[in-house]
Amino acid sequence: MxxxxxxxxxxxxxxxxxxxxxxxxxxxxxxxxxxxxSAGGQTTSDATSTPDEATDGDxxxxxxxxxxxxxxxxxxxxxxxxxxxxxxxxxxxxxxxxxxxxxxxxxxxxxxxxxxxxxxxxxxxxxxxxxxxxxxxxxxxxxxxxxxxxxxxxxxxxxxxxxxxxxxxxxxxxxxxxxxxxxxxxxxxxxxxxxxxxxxxxxxxxxxxxxxxxxxxxxxxxxxxxxxxxxxxxxxxxxxxxxxxxxxxxxxxxxxxxxxxxxxxPDGTGTLPTDRSDRVTVPPSASAAPKPKPEHSTTPKPGTKPPGSSPSPKPPTAPGTPTTPPTKPPTTPPTPTDTVDHLENAGVAQFTAMAGDTFTERMSARAETDAGRTVAKVRIRFTIAGDTDTTFTGGERVATVMTDSSGVAVAPALQAGEQTGTVTVQATVAGRTVKGVSYKATVTERAADSLVRTGDTPLTCTPGGAFADAVELKATYRGEAADKVAATAMIVDSVLAGTPSDKGPYFKDADGNAVRTWSLTTDANGLLKLPQLYADDTEGTFLLRVTTTGGATTTVALTVKKADEPETPDPSTDPSESPAA
Incomplete structure (x- = not known):
């Protein structure tokens, strides 16, 4: 204890x-x-009792x-x-x-x-x-x-x-x-x-x-x-x-x-406490001494039989005397939960959502008896299993829903976390151990289906210089800003090139080295803001190709050329002379 x-x-x-x-x-x-x-009542600096939340002194x-x-x-x-x-x-x-x-x-x-x-x-x-x-x-x-x-x-x-x-x-x-x-x-x-x-x-x-x-x-x-x-x-x-x-x-x-x-x-199997605050344990020293056994007496008390005597036989029952059968204790009618034999999937089979999104389809289970009849008013518990950050709406991993008149309980919507992969949800009957239902849901990477540049200023640079204008793009998915979507920017020298160019414009890594591939992620508004672009001594037109998860792609032209030199006047012409008549 x-x-x-x-x-x-x-x-x-x-x-x-x-x-x-x-x-x-x-x-x-x-x-x-x-x-x-002053009246001896407790007060606190933030006491704000309301009529439906009165303070009870007891x-x-x-x-x-x-x-x-x-x-x-x-x-x-x-x-x-x-x-x-x-x-x-x-x-x-x-x-x-x-x-x-x-x-x-x-x-x-x-x-x-x-x-x-x-x-x-x-x-x-x-x-x-x-x-x-x-x-x-x-x-x-x-x-x-x-x-x-x-x-x-x-x-x-x-x-x-x-x-x-x-x-x-x-x-x-x-x-x-x-x-x-x-x-x-x-x-x-x-x-x-x-x-x-x-x-x-x-x-x-x-x-x-x-x-x-x-x-x-x-x-x-x-x-x-x-x-x-x-x-x-x-x-x-x-x-x-x-x-x-x-x-x-x-x-x-x-x-x-x-x-x-x-x-x-399981319900009904919890450990029951034993000690209560209103029960006082009596120390062993205070307990009463054992009572002495009464002295033996050969004279039986009135109404009792002497020791060793046989018990009196019961009087025989007269022929034809009706006997009262023993009364059976009343039986408690089974609850709806007691009649459930198993659960069935009452909805779709596949559930998919991108990380951070709410699943469109909701999981539902139908309670049935052994004969296949549906059972209403039964509590179904939906539990998200395994190591995942996907939850039900509200952040819970367990949700309990009562079946409706058709015996179906619909779980709250699933909210996908950032971890991608398969999520398992189990449906069981609260308080019973019967065959349940297991669901599989898939969380995919965040994606974009459209990517466009936010500005239209031509991007030009002189050899060995730096591009004056930064590149910014916006990613969307089904018309809405696509946040936290992974993207890759690559400098290529042609539309069909599958690898980055080995010359032309470049980014700088943390050590100042030239790199022509850059990974980044959209912000909360779906924007991609690329770092500063530089040019080596190679002139020409190159392409900045940006691709997001989900396949959204766009290309931006990058031009590297020398600055235009001012025109030099013809020395054979004297601007001071007047033209001939």
Whole structure:
């Protein structure tokens, strides 16, 4: 068992108002850089609460108990490579159930777009999820991300905990007297009322759904303008979730552990924590002495049989007496995910895009039963495998999409990186190990289909001199500027020449040597700006040929000739003489 921090008993407070004041004061003393106002409430220089992101004095969880298990000392590296399917190898504690991990990453992607200044890492959500519920009790969730059974904290009745009377009429926690923390991220109903979010797009804000709860936790941690890449703000955010120094230290331990590497494991197979902050271990010295065995008595107690007597036989059943058959436990109907037998490719077979471009075609998978019937409302996970910088739109390497009424899930568009070659994308059923689909996508070099000179000034030079005008060209692809396209410039002496000339105009390399071949790349506007051109003593007309990846080519004439000499007047003619009459 991992070492754990010392536990503490929580003292009850008489009212919710007193609890809120105590929490605010403790947060002020624990959060680095925090101050308190005249009423004892915590203040920060950038606090900007909005009506839908109010600050709750009881924190997200009402300071409910949490798991105090610490991560192992061994680093989870090397972790199994992403995109190789479900892999349970490596350090056990580093494994996060597939659907739970997907929810954390989706929440991070959403917050990156909605609140980019927050810099929320998904590993922080994983750390809090581990401490609050053991990753939804080891990933016991359905394909939609909803817990298979409710996860409830103890009722906050002031008996060892804060006193928070019912705020939701039992709608979330089933308790109409006191509030209880609910779901995998352990929100109390009063906090969920303003922090709740719909993370899985089903139109509901359910604290028992890991997608909803993870997104809500992300928004909660990103309020008040906090930047979680700054340690002080990170401490404040964690303490606002549960106001305890031990809680802060435990979450930070798991955050650093997950940052060193994690891997995906099947839903329902996660490691369950064992130690909680509201359980106090009794030292062996304080345990009661064993009770002595009672003295033997030959007189049996009323209603008991003497030792060694045979058990009384059961009375026989009268003929014709009906017997009640044993009641079978109710069976849970299979979910749509349970009926899936395999996935099929529901789109095209080939995917190609140039480096830096978005793929035109999108990958799609169809969920089918063993009989070939399509299955709707099934989560399909698309994972980019291997060492590549190609991602889905938004920079993610994993995307989870629910099948529509026709059983088809369409992945987000692929965004090609700068690495060329083949990219593999795998589609699997979230929470199931069934036959999936593998796609191949090809990333080609950036190319141009047109190349023209931006100016029309003739390029001339005297022998041994330098060309006054620089050469600039523009590359386009399908009418748009072609950026980062490789090109080669070569000085040739004829249109058909395949090798550079050995005389005439030239470029200079870094050592000042004459070279007649030059490699360069277009800028962000598709422009090619060639370096200074020089001429040797050879007169004549030469050609500057420039070719880009993709086959776009243009030639520019380069003329080397002596300067024209001024005309000399005829000495036999005297300009002072007047012509004859």
């Amino acid at each position: 991992a070492a754990q921090f010392g536990r503490r008993l929580r003292k009850g407070v008489t009212t919710t108002a007193v609890a809120a004041a105590a929490v605010a004061a403790l947060a002020a003393s624990q959060a680095p850089g925090a101050t308190t106002d 924190g997200a969880t009402g300071d409910s108990p949490y798991y105090t298990d610490l991560p192992p000392l061994n680093s989870p590296n090397p972790s199994p490579s992403a995109g190789t399917g479900i892999d349970t190898s490596g350090v056990t504690e580093a494994g996060i159930p597939a659907t739970v991990l997907d929810a954390y990453k989706q929440a991070e992607a959403t917050l990156r777009e909605k609140k980019p200044g927050c810099n929320l890492p998904w590993q922080l959500l994983a750390a809090i999820g581990k401490v609050e519920s053991g990753q939804a009790r080891g990933g016991r969730v359905d394909a939609d991300g909803t817990t298979l059974s409710p996860i409830l904290g103890p009722q906050l009745d002031g008996n060892g905990f804060a006193l928070i009377k019912d705020t939701d009429d039992g709608a979330y926690d089933g308790n109409s007297t006191y509030d209880q923390a609910v779901g995998p991220m352990q929100f109390i109903p009063s906090t969920w009322a303003w922090a709740g979010r719909d993370g899985n797009g089903d139109g509901r804000e359910d604290p028992n759904n890991i997608y909803d709860a993870a997104l809500a936790a992300g928004h909660y941690l990103c309020r008040n303008g906090w930047d979680l890449s700054v340690q002080d703000d990170l401490d404040r955010a964690i303490l606002s979730y549960n106001n305890s120094t031990e809680y802060l230290n435990t979450v930070m331990s798991w955050l650093e552990y997950y940052r060193r590497g994690t891997h995906e494991i």
